[in-house]
Amino acid sequence: MQKIEAVIQPSKLEAVKDALVEIGVQGMTITEARGHGRQKGHTEFYRGREYSVDLLPKVKLETVVSDDLLDKTVQAIITAARTGTIGDGKIFVTKIDDAIRIRNDERGELAL
Amino acid sequence: MQKIEAVIQPSKLEAVKDALVEIGVQGMTITEARGHGRQKGHTEFYRGREYSVDLLPKVKLETVVSDDLLDKTVQAIITAARTGTIGDGKIFVTKIDDAIRIRNDERGELAL
Amino acid sequence: MQKIEAVIQPSKLEAVKDALVEIGVQGMTITEARGHGRQKGHTEFYRGREYSVDLLPKVKLETVVSDDLLDKTVQAIITAARTGTIGDGKIFVTKIDDAIRIRNDERGELAL
Amino acid sequence: MRSMVLKIWLAVLVAVVAGCPLMSGVRAEAQLPVVAAWIVPQVAQGTDADRIASLEKKLAEQQVAVAAAQTSGDNSWMLTSAALVLLMTGPGLALFYGGLVRKKNVLSVMMQSFAMMAVVTVLWALVTYSLAFGTGNAFIGGLHNMFLRGVGLEPSAYAPTIPLQTFMIYQLMFAIITPALITGAFAERVKFSAMLVFMVLWTIVVYSPMAHMVWGVGGLLNAATGKFPCLDFAGGTVVHVTSGVSALVMALYVGKRAGYPKTPMAPHSVVLSFIGACLLWFGWFGFNAGSALAAGTLATSAFVATHFGAAAAAIGWTAAEWIRNGKPSALGAISGAVAGLVAITPASGFVTPMGALAIGLIAGVVCFFMVVKVKVWFGYDDSLDAFGVHGAGGTLGAILTGIFAKSTIYPIFGVGKATGLLEGNGHQVLNQAVGVAIAWALAIVGTLLLLVIVDRTIGLRVSAEEEEAGLDLSLHGEEGYEWSH
Amino acid sequence: MRSMVLKIWLAVLVAVVAGCPLMSGVRAEAQLPVVAAWIVPQVAQGTDADRIASLEKKLAEQQVAVAAAQTSGDNSWMLTSAALVLLMTGPGLALFYGGLVRKKNVLSVMMQSFAMMAVVTVLWALVTYSLAFGTGNAFIGGLHNMFLRGVGLEPSAYAPTIPLQTFMIYQLMFAIITPALITGAFAERVKFSAMLVFMVLWTIVVYSPMAHMVWGVGGLLNAATGKFPCLDFAGGTVVHVTSGVSALVMALYVGKRAGYPKTPMAPHSVVLSFIGACLLWFGWFGFNAGSALAAGTLATSAFVATHFGAAAAAIGWTAAEWIRNGKPSALGAISGAVAGLVAITPASGFVTPMGALAIGLIAGVVCFFMVVKVKVWFGYDDSLDAFGVHGAGGTLGAILTGIFAKSTIYPIFGVGKATGLLEGNGHQVLNQAVGVAIAWALAIVGTLLLLVIVDRTIGLRVSAEEEEAGLDLSLHGEEGYEWSH
Amino acid sequence: MRSMVLKIWLAVLVAVVAGCPLMSGVRAEAQLPVVAAWIVPQVAQGTDADRIASLEKKLAEQQVAVAAAQTSGDNSWMLTSAALVLLMTGPGLALFYGGLVRKKNVLSVMMQSFAMMAVVTVLWALVTYSLAFGTGNAFIGGLHNMFLRGVGLEPSAYAPTIPLQTFMIYQLMFAIITPALITGAFAERVKFSAMLVFMVLWTIVVYSPMAHMVWGVGGLLNAATGKFPCLDFAGGTVVHVTSGVSALVMALYVGKRAGYPKTPMAPHSVVLSFIGACLLWFGWFGFNAGSALAAGTLATSAFVATHFGAAAAAIGWTAAEWIRNGKPSALGAISGAVAGLVAITPASGFVTPMGALAIGLIAGVVCFFMVVKVKVWFGYDDSLDAFGVHGAGGTLGAILTGIFAKSTIYPIFGVGKATGLLEGNGHQVLNQAVGVAIAWALAIVGTLLLLVIVDRTIGLRVSAEEEEAGLDLSLHGEEGYEWSH
Ligand SMILES: Nc1ncnc2c1ncn2[C@@H]1O[C@H](COP(=O)(O)OP(=O)(O)O)[C@@H](O)[C@H]1O
Ligand SMILES: Nc1ncnc2c1ncn2[C@@H]1O[C@H](COP(=O)(O)OP(=O)(O)O)[C@@H](O)[C@H]1O
Numbered sequence A, B, C: 001m002q003k004i005e006a007v008i009q010p011s012k013l014e015a016v017k018d019a020l021v022e023i024g025v026q027g028m029t030i031t032e033a034r035g036h037g038r039q040k041g042h043t044e045f046y047r048g049r050e051y052s053v054d055l056l057p058k059v060k061l062e063t064v065v066s067d068d069l070l071d072k073t074v075q076a077i078i079t080a081a082r083t084g085t086i087g088d089g090k091i092f093v094t095k096i097d098d099a100i101r102i103r104n105d106e107r108g109e110l111a112l
Numbered sequence D, E, F: 001m002r003s004m005v006l007k008i009w010l011a012v013l014v015a016v017v018a019g020c021p022l023m024s025g026v027r028a029e030a031q032l033p034v035v036a037a038w039i040v041p042q043v044a045q046g047t048d049a050d051r052i053a054s055l056e057k058k059l060a061e062q063q064v065a066v067a068a069a070q071t072s073g074d075n076s077w078m079l080t081s082a083a084l085v086l087l088m089t090g091p092g093l094a095l096f097y098g099g100l101v102r103k104k105n106v107l108s109v110m111m112q113s114f115a116m117m118a119v120v121t122v123l124w125a126l127v128t129y130s131l132a133f134g135t136g137n138a139f140i141g142g143l144h145n146m147f148l149r150g151v152g153l154e155p156s157a158y159a160p161t162i163p164l165q166t167f168m169i170y171q172l173m174f175a176i177i178t179p180a181l182i183t184g185a186f187a188e189r190v191k192f193s194a195m196l197v198f199m200v201l202w203t204i205v206v207y208s209p210m211a212h213m214v215w216g217v218g219g220l221l222n223a224a225t226g227k228f229p230c231l232d233f234a235g236g237t238v239v240h241v242t243s244g245v246s247a248l249v250m251a252l253y254v255g256k257r258a259g260y261p262k263t264p265m266a267p268h269s270v271v272l273s274f275i276g277a278c279l280l281w282f283g284w285f286g287f288n289a290g291s292a293l294a295a296g297t298l299a300t301s302a303f304v305a306t307h308f309g310a311a312a313a314a315i316g317w318t319a320a321e322w323i324r325n326g327k328p329s330a331l332g333a334i335s336g337a338v339a340g341l342v343a344i345t346p347a348s349g350f351v352t353p354m355g356a357l358a359i360g361l362i363a364g365v366v367c368f369f370m371v372v373k374v375k376v377w378f379g380y381d382d383s384l385d386a387f388g389v390h391g392a393g394g395t396l397g398a399i400l401t402g403i404f405a406k407s408t409i410y411p412i413f414g415v416g417k418a419t420g421l422l423e424g425n426g427h428q429v430l431n432q433a434v435g436v437a438i439a440w441a442l443a444i445v446g447t448l449l450l451l452v453i454v455d456r457t458i459g460l461r462v463s464a465e466e467e468e469a470g471l472d473l474s475l476h477g478e479e480g481y482e483w484s485h
């Protein structure tokens, strides 16, 4: 099994979620995140004091899929999340050794 | 060392935490998350507009343990987090190559 | 490629971020987290009811770097994040199998 | 953009400065009496008889004018007070309570208070005003004033200088907040529908009679005319004892929230509660000083007592907490202030400023122990301490009123006649006790009865799943705070 | 620390208790007339003629004193009312609207309301007060009162018992909230600069003439003297119809928010909106009851009608929603209350309490369907339902006023003269229709015209990136909530 | 459920409609004078002498009635004003300040304001009222009024038409907000206990004498009777200069927050600050217009000036910011409004509406530069700009008062006598300067002295760990927002 971690633009979350469900990837977990990278931040002023904000709002989406679904999933995310502008984010892939469904002890791919 | 990632029901956090401490697993890191899976969401109405919410509140708990503690830990989480209804969540296991305690550079299992 | 996950004190985020940028590690993703470990919590009182809070605010910083940058990065984080008191946090290292830049399909180290 | 703004702004500046001289035209004459113009030149003319006749006529007219002026002054304050008392419920109480619950229930709690603002109002117009203030027997009013029939704009026996409708709407605000206070006891676990039905019945069965007995014409406990003259200036028994005691019964009947007390249920936002508490304090000036039903010295006296009582109680509670827990909390300070406001309510029109300070200090400490110790001993789950603060504080305040009441402040029993215990009228403490006892009895019996009825028919409690998911979602289909954007 | 606190606290307690006896010195004499001292001993002296002369003199002086007292009472209420109406815009409306948008736009929305508080005020002083209330023709006032020239502290024809400046500042608060209401239509997508310019022009071109026609001396629709006497007690046409209709035009012209309706845009904090709605209700007492321009019985009547209308509408909307969606929401309840307040506004000074209940119930249900169904049918994006609530509610209220108006409440056409349809004056409904029609026409034409101008010059809409990033960041360089600490 | 709701709702609808006709019974008679009934039939009877005698008697009685009516009107406004000024501190200032700090300190800041509401109140009753307004020398009052001895309900020399206790409680609200304003300077780093002790002493040593000098009988700077008649209508020197300057001293003495200015410390919720600022504006009407101590034309004039000053300053600050930073921020707009309210405070009762606009515009721009540039130059950490806004704004306002004051608005030096510079009384600017100088001196010396004392005994600053953890947790054992549910 592979774990796909995608850091995307918050505005793309809905689209990506739908795209995944589309290709049959039901399970996913989302967390709010802040990102730093090439995308340049912005400055804010409070009572004249300047704050340069370089940690920008992102959403981190994690989904664990069976190896055969990997490429399809990655592709789906890319297509749905891409705007073509800097800051679109990244996808990271790692191997998962085991997965368990808490509800009923199902293990491995069964648990996804 | 193994990293155990558990996505659980927020209401089970306390129980799981205690269960882990019980078996001697002190260290853990929690993040608020939203989950999508088989558990069906709900609909909300704002001024008559219908919103179907299918990203449900979950809590993600991560703990890195020595290989020998793996099964015990997983079991503890399952027992504490299970309600038996859809949405109880998942546990994912990955290998961790290294761990460092920032305070004093301790490495490996020492750092846990 | 290696993924470095660091759980640090919120107050150290700015310092760590700057330290990483310093050594040329631009890309990173931050999430707010709560941690449990050796650091003892505190108690709060609401209308006389005592609440012992043992999940303390932490920040989780993730950055994926090329293997050669690993040690340098870890060292940078340690130096910037250390206060020497219990609760400074941990760093975990995992192998990443693949990385993709959503914007332009760049893969592997290119994508970082 | 910038330059444009600069231009516009300069333009305005110029305009203003240019405007200044032009203003010299405005002769404000704050000093000359506003109506100097009106004065008819008093050239003596006609026979004495004529002049006397015209004087008598003018004087009679002026009598009317004076009465109208008096009404304007008093009505101005009473309308302000009515608005202030409404503000106490929404957003005041809604925020105070809303901040104390968990995120997932914040709207359900605020909605309960808001529902009272709507439902009790219509009910009042239909029947409860009549039951509370219509002429009836010693226990309850009649139905003559249903649909507000006969409730017009002339002054009334209740308040000689303001329109009867002002009195009606002002009293309505009290009828709104009283049931709203109870909602604190069963927060986070009761059906909205059941709550609605219960409150409608409660207002009819418990509130209306109690209000009639204490404030209604011929009421049993009416301070001026009643069999057991009970001093309750602004609702210590009518509002706080009835709601607080009903809250206790409710908490016991409904049972604890799932997981209580094991699961931590810390307030989700003390900040919201803080705002609410401040608005309660602010609105309470209308609640107590408004109960003078005029803007004269009695209103001032009640206003001062109210403020002093709140301040002293905040100190009392905070000090007690500081000593006991080692830290003074903001939640403690605001809870103390509210406790003081509750306790001073029945006394506000009868006590001196220093008396108010004493009552406040005592109330702050006592309520602290009620909430912190007593509740734990008995182990019931009065989620937001409606009983600990309103039941206990109201009872305490009612008794203390019998002790501190001064005829120099309000000679309700006749000028110079001893009013409270400190003035030598020990008997009054008994009368106060009678009032409190009746309030307790009525609240317990009435609430229990209604609870059984509603529970048997609609069912009081939400399902375990609904409670787990949070009432905002399960009952109202919405969330207080949206996470995603 | 603890022990120290304990000591301090005991010290205070002692001081207070010690203070009590000392207080016995305070003889409050609430009962003796405050000014007993003043009474001049009435020893009869001098000839009858002398005594008569002195009486005449005293009487004349007293006439002045009475007028001054009357002014104090009325002015007290009017200053309070003016403050209340300002509170409606900030924080009332700002919160109501701010809670309904997404986090990233909360400040931009609040800022728009706040900007009206500042800009419309200066504009009013410079010219719009004169255009609205200065003597002019049937459609608009003249420029004599520019820079408030001649707007002093004497009473005026507009209000005989209060300083003209009180009237001026009170009316200003209406001029502030009206454009602020419109901002709900184009929230989350319009340039701040464009909004400013548009609103300044709109106040001049649409608001001022409308206010003059309905309330100004010699106004076309003036209820007392106008060609088409239109009943609008507190601004149903002037405030709500003009703003609501302009909002609709604006929403259509500006177009939808990016992603609407596909992307979910749930309110980011119904809690904020709840607070705002309650403050609106509270402030509305000043808005409607204040429109009596005095603190007499008419103010009371309007106050009662306002409260009843709001309550009934909250029930109406909630019930409709409960039946249709299966759940009653807090957002629904507060939206209903606001709709009721809108609808009762023109009627508030003319209808009985029961009439107000009827109007409220109807308005609650009608506005619910306007917002829930009609908007969806037409598919325009009136972000915060400025039209659905204010346009629809205002129009409905104006018509219903023509039906429910009672001469027994306010005999504006003469004592006993039939006022509304229920009293047999069917013609009034037509006059109301005329008023509404003119308001619609003026709003549509004026708004369209100004939109084109502003769009061609400054440009109305922000860039897609700015909209995506959120207006708080892109236009104001700040964020409503800081995440990092 | 649905169907049930439907039924209930229909029932209500029916009831209401049914009720309407019944209502026809309500004859409101808004038109007939409320008390028509009272008019005694004026049948001429008895000899002229008798009739004259009875007239004289009636007239005397009426004189009392008129005075009572006058009191009702004025007292109504003054009680409202007192409540409004309290609202400024809680929740107004508490929110304004609370929103500007970091999450972890929000309660500690709100708690400081709330503590003033409680502690200063008791202190006022015990001694400070006496020190401020009791008869004494030119610098401070005596102790005769300790425990409010002799402070009753009769009118007084301070305000001839309202009860003395109304004056006392109204002035108390000023004594509460003044120290609360200072807390902005040392937010996020000072011990609660030290703050309490310091503020108690500060109220005695700095506030009381200053209030006495400017407003007390025989005060050195008393505008009417003082050696250096200083115009300060509502507290520019007494409230804002003393608090602002003390804040500066405090900020310098206490030192910067850990990490300042490197670590970003953006406001955690501009939304909260926005609510607070609006409530400050709202409450300020009580602060300034209430300072007329009556509800007459002077109150109106001060009300108008207050509103105009706030609006113009909001524009001034925002424009300056827009030009300098390229973006107008909500925080800027509200800060500007507050600065304008501060600057107009001393002038509010003396200037024309256009004069108020001018003062506001100037204050908005000046305070912007004080906060944005000057603070940075000097590099002290006045966390929430208590000095930049109140110290600078108050000083500026006091001077401008000497320039813009008009005898046509308030002929304090006699009718027609030149009051301010623009009227030709250049000397007044000097007197204003004297007042300001004394306020500065007293604030600097007093604050320094007390700081040293408190620092040596209790210690002012929290430990580095406590500061890091946040004062809410470390000092108050609670958190503003609960994350877990
Ligand atoms: N090396 C990395 N490790 C972890 N997260 C990263 C890394 N590089 C980028 N990110 C995440 O991806 C987001 C987008 O990256 P950025 O360089 O700004 O744009 P792009 O992905 O288009 O090159 C960042 O905000 C950050 O959250
Ligand atoms: N493949 C997956 N990858 C990541 N997270 C998952 C995956 N499947 C489920 N989850 C997480 O587990 C939660 C529960 O899963 P769900 O299918 O709803 O119930 P159950 O675990 O009982 O089958 C989801 O809300 C989601 O957060």
Ligand SMILES: Nc1ncnc2c1ncn2[C@@H]1O[C@H](COP(=O)(O)OP(=O)(O)O)[C@@H](O)[C@H]1O
Pocket: B026, B027, B028, B029, B030, B062, B063, B064, B065, B101, B102, B103, B112, C007, C034, C035, C036, C037, C038, C039, C056, C058, C085, C086, C087, C088, C089, C090
């Ligand atoms: N085994 C672990 N797995 C995951 N996170 C951990 C683990 N141990 C510690 N942490 C994280 O590191 C933080 C600091 O650890 P703690 O033991 O309190 O102090 P220290 O790192 O100085 O030993 C914890 O709050 C938790 O968030």
